[in-house]
Amino acid sequence: MKSIIINLQKTIFLLWKILLYFLLMSIFIGAFSFPNPQLLRLSRTLGVTLLTFAAVGYGMINAYGKFDIGQRKSKPIIYSLGLAVIITDIVTYIQLAVMNTNPANNSTLKFENLGCLVIVMGLQVLLIVVMTYLGNYVYFRINHPEISCIVTSSRESMQQIYVAVNRYKKQYNIKYILDYRDKNLYDTILKCHTVFIYDVPIKDRTEIFEFCYRHSRNIYFNPDVPDVVEFNAQHIVLDDVSLIGATVKELSLEQRFIKRSMDLILSGIGLVVSSPIWLICAACIKAEDGGSVFFKQKRATKNGEVFEVYKFRTMKENVENFSSTADDDRITKVGKVLRKCRLDELPQILNILKGEMSLVGPRPEMLENVYSYTAQLPEFEYRLRVKAGLTGYAQIAGKYNTSPRDKLILDLMYIENYSLWKDIKLLFQTLIVLFKSDSTEAFDSKRRIEFPEYKNIENEVNTDEQ
Structure with a gap:
């Protein structure tokens, strides 16, 4: 049974996301159908309201972040989706109020009728909280943390990347920390699912990257300036020669x-x-x-x-x-x-x-x-x-x-x-x-992590296992 769920998990979580979006819209439409009965039948009001909610919601979700359970922690998802749905509600509410200024619509919807809007927002945020925590719970019950190793070049670099990755313990289980010059590097990589390459010279990083790709290991690395330029470059073909074009970009x-x-x-x-x-x-x-x-x-x-x-x-x-x-x-x-x-x-x-x-x-x-x-x-x-x-x-x-x-x-x-x-x-x-507690974190507030096993003596580095 579990193997079936694992194989179908992409479909399952896609349906979970669709269900959330559908319920968010249903709460809004259902709540405002009492002062506006036209929302309960096929009408121009219903069509325009659904289109407004969907269009604004799509834009806000793309701006703030999607319902990407399994990839982000629950709180950031709740903050981003919560803000997205609140802005969507406000815009749709204004649109609905403007459409019903004509007395012939027999609508009791008024601009001052904000109590219903506040209740709708509260119910939607509560739904997002429940669906997010439940979704992440199920996801991490199905998917265990990936066995991971960190490949870096110094104690300082190790400190930075370890603290960052270790915040996501449900996604990554750091088993090994190695210097990129370690003689056992490639053997250790084969024991892992995921490799984090941080602050490694580009030439050596490329060799490690190719090895990981050859053996189907997930790879994360910190980009350098050439990587940024390449990331935003375009693929072009001159005659039959494939090139990456990194043209100089200036605002027109x-x-x-x-x-x-x-x-x-x-x-x-x-x-x-x-x-x-x-x-x-x-x-x-x-x-x-x-x-x-x-x-x-x-x-x-x-x-x-x-x-x-x-x-x-x-x-x-x-x-x-x-x-x-x-x-x-x-x-x-x-x-x-x-x-x-x-x-x-x-x-x-x-x-x-x-x-x-x-x-x-x-x-x-x-x-x-x-x-x-x-x-x-x-x-x-x-x-x-x-x-x-x-x-x-x-x-x-x-x-x-x-x-x-x-x-x-x-x-x-x-x-x-x-x-x-x-x-x-x-x-x-x-x-x-405004919701990030670490957004104003001072320069010396990162907790210092000590790794007594990490050794780097005249480029002779031993493997570190945590």
């Missing part, structure tokens, strides 16, 4: 116009809508220590141009400014709240209106960090090819203390794969950051 005149227009419109709306929050933040900052409300600091944007970024002040005045650490006594009580909610970034709307920043792009680094990172990692300057942003791929996919190299890769992924839809998705996904 139309793209620059649309991006700047979107910056001006959305930041202008954001300034007006958020103005009460500005007043509250300013009052709280003043009330705590009577100091200045705003903080200005020189940052780098496109082509290395220097500008002054605006933020709400979160630190005590007249203290030395450098990257914050856990339990930093320079941060005020109000500042901790502002940082937690990301409200300290609001004044950067002014930078966007001035044209110094964009809504979406690589975050502007402190000049000291730019010089330091570029000295260690010359490719870091590539992220200055576009205007700095209020939010970006590195902020959404990464954390505050993500390493400079990983930030660079995430930013280059955005730059090399730019599209207007990508910007819109990242703007929507920014809301998810």
